Amino acid sequence: MLFNKKVLLFLIITFFFFSFKNKTIFFSVPSGFPKLVVPKENPITSEKIRLGKMLFFDKMLSRDSSISCASCHNPKYAFTDQLKKAKGIKDRTVSRNTPTLTNIAYNHSFLRDGVNPSLEAQVIVPIHEKNEFDFHILLVAERMKKNKKYVELSKKAFGEEPNPKVISNAIASYERTLISSNSRFDQYNFHGDSLALNASEIRGMKLFYNKLNCSSCHSGFNFSNGEIVNTGLYEKYNDVGKMRVTLDQSDNGKFKVPTLRNISITYPYMHDGNIKTLEGVIDHYIKGGEKNPNKDERIKAFNLSKLQKQDLIAFLKCLTDSSFIAR
Template identity: 75%
Template sequence: MEKIKSPKNIPLLSKTLLISLALFIALTSLNLKVNLIEIPFGFPEFIVPKDNPLTEAKIELGKKLFFEKLLSRDSSISCASCHNPKYAFTDGLVKAKGIKEREVTRNTPTLTNIAYNTSFLRDGVNPSLEAQVIVPIHEKNEFDFHILLAAERLKKKKEYVDLSLAAFGEVPNPKVISNAIASYERTLISGNSRYDQFTFQKDSTALSNNELRGMHLFNKHNCVSCHSGFNFTNGEVVNNGLYKDYPDIGKMRVTLDPKDKGAFKVPSLRNVAITAPYMHDGSIKSLEAVIDHYIRGVMITQTKIKG
């Protein structure tokens, strides 16, 4: 196991790095064109499944379903209950809450720029966005329902029948629900922050001197080794040594491989200023505390799985 050395003057470094992290909050999100999404300057295009091409009709239906409480057993919550646009599609809670205030075991991850992900859920065990959509519907502590039953509810609503026929040529069914919501979620693109203007548009005036110092320290102290690229994540599933004991065993819950114990996805830092609390379990309340946690030294295991 590798020990990260702790730099001197931790309080000052923490504050400066915090400024750097705050840069990653984006100023723009969705710009729809006909059947297309306008990609922010400097961002790559993302891959759309061949069997679920983006259309405006799918996006319209998916957005409505995203906010639809009929998908939960008691019709009390929707996807947006946990993935609130106000908080960059998180909820501000330590751990998410499902129907009847049931607590989920993990903190709600952002959906910002999820179109660029190659694996899904906090531990990266789900291979596609379409498949991921089904998970909360079936989870007992979330929607506690079944997608077949949800589809039956939607069939009784003329508006959903009409939207489904327009988007897919079919009445509501599990494929319609998962593909439509996935299509909408792919439009949640966040970019054009001042950091992006500085980096991609070469605007030398976009960042203050303190922010430039924060960016320098972010790179110098190797935060960028995990939080890299335009979306500030390397996409890996890794055990970062947050715990000595693992109440949540991470990716191992599916693979049953001991090397996956405590392994979770490296999160993006986009919009990080408004997605507190942090870590997969919501155990750290502030960015200052996150930075202190890492710069004081954590044990990094050899567990490292490409997501």
């Protein structure tokens, strides 16, 4: 029979593929990764991703059209800028270090202090921030309306002229595609390649998960439990972290546990970019941080031999995903 079951199945799948082409698309989540939760109001479509990507790389989002999102979140550096503190338009210095957007789709809170609950809302922050784009989302929409390509894409993706919702939903959709899941750690842990890590990296991994319990905070597939904590980086923080919004002393110096994926290229480290190297970060933990009334009780001094330190750093370096950076 010409129409055997396989052919029929193929036709059905092809039909669904094309009928969904313009609608919601489903990511195949990498093995070991949880299901991606996308807000009901903003299902992911290929048109939104396309528009969002164009906007992410477009300098017209800044007042003087000098920088784009990608100027600070540069794909080459795992969506960071490798600067101590970010630089906005007219060389203005932002008060914090640019975080990576690696697997940002899985975050539940945004900004270093986690005070912003939505990826869509986070799009507006840099546009309005004086030290970043120093602009306004309504004025970005006006600029888009003067560009035929943007009007066309906006109508295709949302059935609407460019407006703030179009901008934030499109960029958030693009950001949700920034999935990194192919580091050597993933190959070893999720893809069953027992040769992907060498002996030193495996020893470092054991230190990370067992003896040092780094995974009490840097846990799960994305190396973050999402908590906002004080790691005793300073006795007195210049940047008060979460307290900036809550005004509660007990939130002083509290910052979000960052992912450690692609950590070898997202230097310098911490909310203020004050630690230049991974070795410096380990030294901070060996010391148990500084005295601070809000310091998390999991941050305690410990001993580490020179070799163990090398092993731990070797493990952290195998969280780099070169295919992610090359995208």
